Amino acid sequence: MPVLEISDLITAVDPQSGHRLPVSRAEVIRLLDEAGDARAARIVAGLPTDRDGLLDPDAVDRLLVSVHAELQRLSEELRIGERLVHLLGPLFQAIRATSGPGRYRLVDVGCGLGYAVRWLAATNALGPDVELVGVDLDAALVTEAGRLARAEGLDCHFVHGNAFDLPEAATVYISTGVLHHFRGPALSEFFRSQAASPAQAFCHFDIAATRLAPVGAWIFHLARMRHPLGRHDGVASARRAHSDETLLRAAAVPGITPLLYEPRGAANPFCTTLRPIIGVRPHLEDPFRRSLGRAARRLVGPDYLTGPTR
Structure with a gap:
């Protein structure tokens, strides 16, 4: 079922x-x-x-804003901001090296209350040449994200709508905890939409599909979430997580080189909660790997699907 x-x-x-x-x-x-x-x-x-x-x-709306406010604790405890910068920093470094100086745009798809965008704005971790935008189809969440950004005095903004229909395209698309909502062909279509845009890359974090994920989600949400809806959906999200292979295949769309960071087979299941699928234009792969340095060893590409153990 x-x-x-x-x-x-x-x-x-x-x-x-x-x-x-x-x-x-x-x-x-x-x-x-x-x-x-x-x-x-x-x-x-x-x-x-x-x-x-x-x-x-x-x-x-009140319920979902409340639940998402509690979910922000998960992002804080899992250090989502630092994890994003660990990859986005080298990614934008590679983009600057190949494109030259300019104005770049990061768009957070399904931003919710905008924690990732607000954290990036508060730390200025990506530099002043990166515009930060959060987009969500839920108007109540976007309204609250904008209110929080204004209260915190942050240089970022939030838009109610479809992230792929904005007047100005993204340089890089990101998301956290969104991919498992796309099922079947919709997952590949999600990646094709980004490949069809002028974007240079994407970096989407989602729950790692391990046997321990539902148990870990149950423990965390029981301890952190007050409303039964939040507790239920937290465990359901972990049960719906896509496998590494599913993500790599879905992200292998024309014009994009898919890369998975810290695949299941190379990670400690007791420590791995979220991991990203990254997509870059082919000319960016080598500069991105060089910018990552030793951490590039944690990347696997499409050949991961055809290796001896697959």
């Missing part, structure tokens, strides 16, 4: 216009019951509705 996340079901947005769509609580419960997830169905049954049985959008 499919593993479903409640947060994916209780909001709906028109991907073209970005307009909020009504969601029937009964329909969400039906989907969860069909997936064999009675616990999730009970959680949704407790959410408020209007007279027609449609979920109260304001209540849903």
Whole structure:
């Protein structure tokens, strides 16, 4: 049976216009019951509705902002900012070496409350020539991200919409905890959208698909999350994580060289929680590896899929 996340079901947005769509609580419960997830169905049954049985959008927004605020603790404890800079620093160094001085643009896809973008802005870790933008289809999350950035006096901004339909394209796309939401052909289409853009590279962190991941997610979310929805979806995310092989195959789209950093077979399963799939234009691979230095040994490419143990 499919593993479903409640947060994916209780909001709906028109991907073209970005307009909020009504969601029937009964329909969400039906989907969860069909997936064999009675616990999730009970959680949704407790959410408020209007007279027609449609979920109260304001209540849903408040809940999701609250859950994402708690999720920020996960990003802090896993040192997501430092992990991003470990790779993005050398990546932008390679881009500057091949493109020359200019203005570059980093776009965080599905930014949520914008923790990654706000951390990069607060530390100025990538330099003043990198514009920082967060994009999300959820208007409530983007609004809160913008409020936090203003309160913190940060030089970054947030956009409600589709990250691949912005007036100005990204130089580099990033995301954290987004890839497992794309299933089947949608995962390859996600990477094809970036390859079809003028972007030079992408770097997407997501949960490493290890046997310990669901257990670790359960322990962390039980300790850190107050609402049952956050606890449920944290474990569901770990169960939906894509394998290294799935990510490498999906990211192997025309015009992009896919690279996986710290693949499962070369990492300690007790320490590995998130790992990135990186994609670069072919001319950037060698400069990127040189900029990484000794850490480049942790990169594997498409040949990882055809090695003797695969």
